[in-house]
Amino acid sequence: MQRIINALFLLAMLGLCRTGMAQGLEIDIVNGREAAIPVTIVPFAWEAAAMPDGTSIDQVVRADLNRSGQFRVLRKEDVIELPARGGDIKFPTWKMMKQDYIVVGRVQTAEGGYRVEFELHDVLKQQSLLSLALPVRPGEFRAVSHQIADLVYEKILGVRGAFFTRIAYITQKRLGEGKFENAIWIADSDGFNPQRIVWNAEPFLSPAWSPDGKSLAYVSFERQGGHTIYIHELATGSRRLVTSFKGINGAPTFSPDGSTLAVTLSKSGNPEIYTLNLASNNLTQLTRHFAIDTESAWMPGGNSLLFTSDRSGKPQIYSLPVSGGTPERVSSVGEYNARASASYDGRLLAMVQGSKNVYRIAVVDRERGGAGAVRLISPGPLDESPSFAPNASMVLYAAREGNRGVLYAASIDGSVRQRLALPDGDVREPAWGPFRQR
Secondary structure (H helix, E strand, O other): OOHHHHHHHHHHHHHHOOOOOOOOOEEEEOOOOOOOEEEEEOOOEEOOOOOOOOOOHHHHHHHHHHHOOOEEEOOHHHOOOOOOOHHHOOHHHHHHOOOOEEEEEEEEEEOOEEEEEEEEEEOOOOEEEEEEEEEEOOOOHHHHHHHHHHHHHHHHHOOOOOOOOEEEEEEEEEEEOOEEEEEEEEEEOOOOOOEEEEEEOOOEEEEEEOOOOOEEEEEEOOOOOOOEEEEEEOOOOOEEEEEOOOOOEEEEEEOOOOOEEEEEEOOOOOOEEEEEEOOOOOEEEOOOOOOOEEEEEEOOOOOEEEEEEOOOOOOEEEEEEOOOOOOEEOOOOOOEEEEEEEOOOOOEEEEEEEEOOEEEEEEEEOOOOOHHHEEEOOOOOEOEEEEEOOOOOEEEEEEEEOOEEEEEEEEOOOOOEEEEEOOOOEEEEEEEOOOOOO
8 A cells, every 4th residue: 555655655755865065056957949039148248336246137038938948049149249228239230140139227325225227139120129227236147147138038928037036846865864954945947146055964855835935745754753844934934733643644745825735644544645734724525546646747727637546556646626536547658757846827737647657747738638749858767746937837857867856847848948956966856936015
């Protein structure tokens, strides 16, 4: 009865068997996409009295747009002119270089800090599409750079960008023979500015963001007698013990409105899916089957859940109304499908798809159907824990490279993969956070 839980636990723990810690995550663009929108980000002119940090705004914006897979940004060394304002742009130059759009900008001193002014121009039409000024204080230049990338992304594609967001993940550090420090971290979407949220000698699993981005739910093994589920308030560090039943307390996930937590509990003797009302603490059992049901994920609107079950013989994805009913199988391609994540509109599902001991991340388009609806976006052989960006433009997942656990952010078509890895250690169990207030 424990075979799926054990297998999933071991899969999650494979990335927690090495040591070491570093200050940040490495950024590595693995491959690109030729059929992407060409755009130039001109290095921003510095017109202020002093430079508070070493952040290169154009470098951050360039990396953000590149890793989305939607853009092909001109390399910095190929930028042959440096206009700081729209009036300085020589459009024939950029038209000759086959650029569709160009972004220019400058940093100026302002009361209480600085002001970043930027403009987005259509090269072919020689028109200004966007012109904004954003206030910024010392230490906030990376955050503002991500916001600029979001605004450019949205203006060109008509979809809100997801660069000014955060991710959560788990690490482990060896302290000595047989001793480890396990920790949950949050960081910017590109892996910079990591912050350790909670740490302990015992493992953590399954970090999950609340819809408002203010809290994380996770599984902890710190209490004697088994694992428990906590909700952790990020601003204050306060924690609430949610479930500590005998047996399995696992796989927490918030409902879209934040009022309910879906969890896996084995308090009845078999792992089943439950929902917990966070205001009343009322617990409702949704599945009742001799198979193992786990890894629930909410669908948009909060009326149904996805979950992993081996009731057909091998792990597959099923759907179940929160109001109750008979589960329906969702995954139709592949002998092993688990750990589903739904896009914001429910059209796309990301999941772990396994075949002959090779586990890859698959994205399924529910509107297409058949084998053509499935796109493999990772190479394997041991990839897991997919999590959509809030705009569904990218998927964050964990992978294994030799003895090292790493994270990747892949574009939705798999054409671009960005590696986020601790230089001397492991990182696993990623979760992409919601949109942040702009």
